Amino acid sequence: MATSGSEIAKNGFKNEQEVADKFNNWQNDLDAQRWLKIMMYDINEIQSVHAEKIGMRGYKSDINIVINITIVKNKKNTTLTSVENIQVKLVSNSKGFNQVEKRKVDKYENMWHIPSDISTLLKLYDGELSPRENSRDSRRMFVNEFTDEEQKKLINFFQKNMIMIISDVIRGRGRFAAEWTLVINKMHDTYNWILISINEAINLYAGNYKASITPSGNIHLGNITLQRKCGDNGADSANMLQFKADPMILFTPDTYKYTSAYEGDY
Numbered sequence: 001m002a003t004s005g006s007e008i009a010k011n012g013f014k015n016e017q018e019v020a021d022k023f024n025n026w027q028n029d030l031d032a033q034r035w036l037k038i039m040m041y042d043i044n045e046i047q048s049v050h051a052e053k054i055g056m057r058g059y060k061s062d063i064n065i066v067i068n069i070t071i072v073k074n075k076k077n078t079t080l081t082s083v084e085n086i087q088v089k090l091v092s093n094s095k096g097f098n099q100v101e102k103r104k105v106d107k108y109e110n111m112w113h114i115p116s117d118i119s120t121l122l123k124l125y126d127g128e129l130s131p132r133e134n135s136r137d138s139r140r141m142f143v144n145e146f147t148d149e150e151q152k153k154l155i156n157f158f159q160k161n162m163i164m165i166i167s168d169v170i171r172g173r174g175r176f177a178a179e180w181t182l183v184i185n186k187m188h189d190t191y192n193w194i195l196i197s198i199n200e201a202i203n204l205y206a207g208n209y210k211a212s213i214t215p216s217g218n219i220h221l222g223n224i225t226l227q228r229k230c231g232d233n234g235a236d237s238a239n240m241l242q243f244k245a246d247p248m249i250l251f252t253p254d255t256y257k258y259t260s261a262y263e264g265d266y
Contacts, residue, residue: 016053016088019051019062019063019086019088019182019184020051020052020053020063021051023035023049023051023063024049026049034260035182035195036049036067038196038258039084039195041082042069046069047068047069048068049065049066049067049068051063051064051065051066052065054176056176059172059174060087060170060171060172060177061172061176061177061179062086062087062088063085063086063088064083064084064085064176065083065084065085066081066082067081067082067083068081068082069081069082084179084180085177085178085179085180086178086179086180086181086182086195087178087180087181087182087198088182089181089182089183089247090186091183091185091186091247092187093187097244097245097246098245098247099242099243099244100170100224100243100244100245101168101169101241101243102229102240102241102242103240103241104126104128104239104240104241105119105128105241106119108122108241112164112165112168114157115157118157121146121153122241124140124146125140125142125143125228125241126228126229126239126241127139127140127228127238127239128239131145132145139238140239142216142217142218143217144217145217151213154219155211155212155213155219158211158219158221159210159211162206162209163206163209166205169224169243170201170245171198178198179198180195180197180198181195181196181197181247181250182194182195183195183247183248183250183251185247185248185251191260192259192261193259193260194251194259195258196250196258200255201250204223204250204252204255205222205223205249206221206222206224207223208222209222221243223246223249224243224244224245225243226241226242227241228241229241229242230242
C-alpha cells in the first residue's frame, strides 16, 4: 500500500465526519493508513476498522474507532479488538486559537476542589458576581484588579492544580476522553495535518507549566489562556470561564514525524 502524500492535501477537508469516512476507507486512503501507523498499528494485521463521529456535546473526542487486528499467538491466529478516541481540530488561519473548554464556575468546583474564596474570585472574573467599585468593566473584574494577596492566591491555586486542569480541558474524563489529537490545518487553500498522542499534546499546550497573569488581566496556564467567555449579546451564557489554545503549537520539529509532510517510515 502507498504511504506517501496526503489525500487531505489533494481533496480538502470539511468536518469530523470526513475523518471517520477516511478511517472507514482505510484500505484505500493514504492518510488513514498513516494515522493507523502513527497509532502503532501494523497495517498487515488489521482486519477491519469502524469509525463513528461521536456527535455529542461535552466530550473531548470527536471520533470513536474500533479496530480489529489478527495476530499469531501460540501458533494460532487470534483476533483482538482495540478502541481509540480522537479529537479533531480544524484550523484555517495562522492564529488558530480554539475554545477547548467553557463552563460556569460551579461546574468546576467539584471537579477541581476549588476553595470558596477562589470560587468567589473566579465568579467576579467571569461576571457571575457583580464587580466591585472602580472596575474598568461594568460586567466583571479582571485578575489584575484583585488585591495582591488575592492574585497570589488565585495563581497559587492554578499552579498547584495545573496538571489536573490542563488534562481536563484537553483530554477530558470518562469513556470518551481523548487519546489522540488530529489537527488539520487549512491556510491559503493548502491542507496539512498532525496526529499526536494526547499526552504529547498536553505537554505542548502546557509549555513551561507556569501559571501567570497577563497584562490584560487574564490568566495563562502555560500556552493555554483562561478568560471570560463574553459575547452572546450580553446573555448570562457569556458569564463563563473559557479556556483557549492554539493547535498550531503542536507543529514542531519534534513532532514533524507525525505530520502529513513526513515521507519516512513510522
